[in-house]
Amino acid sequence: MLSREDNRRLAQLERQLRIDDPEFCARMEGGRPPGPSWRRRFPISLVLTAVVIWTAAIVLGVVGWYISAAIAALWGTAVVAVLLIRARRRSRS
Numbered sequence: 483m484l485s486r487e488d489n490r491r492l493a494q495l496e497r498q499l500r501i502d503d504p505e506f507c508a509r510m511e512g513g514r515p516p517g518p519s520w521r522r523r524f525p526i527s528l529v530l531t532a533v534v535i536w537t538a539a540i541v542l543g544v545v546g547w548y549i550s551a552a553i554a555a556l557w558g559t560a561v562v563a564v565l566l567i568r569a570r571r572r573s574r575s
Contacts, residue, residue: 525565528561528564528565528568531561532562532565535554535561538554
């Protein structure tokens with residue numbers, strides 16, 4: 483059992499650690515750090531990839547390469563599905 487003085491010192495050290503390094507304290511407690519530092523950025527590269535693939539699918543369809551257009555459309559749809567899954571996971575947490 484800690485003495486009253488030891489408890490006071492321990493509480494003081496804990497307060498100082500929370501001030502100095504809140505991310506470390508949050509990790510030790512199993513939670514997320516406070517503030518916007520834990521938020522992941524939206525994957526702009528995936529959005530641009532989906533746009534490029536869908537544009538290629540449209541161009542291939544206009545040119546008359548229907549099988550290639552269908553394959554490109556499927557890949558574009560897969561990229562959009564990944565974006566939706568990531569957005570849904572991010573909104574839950």
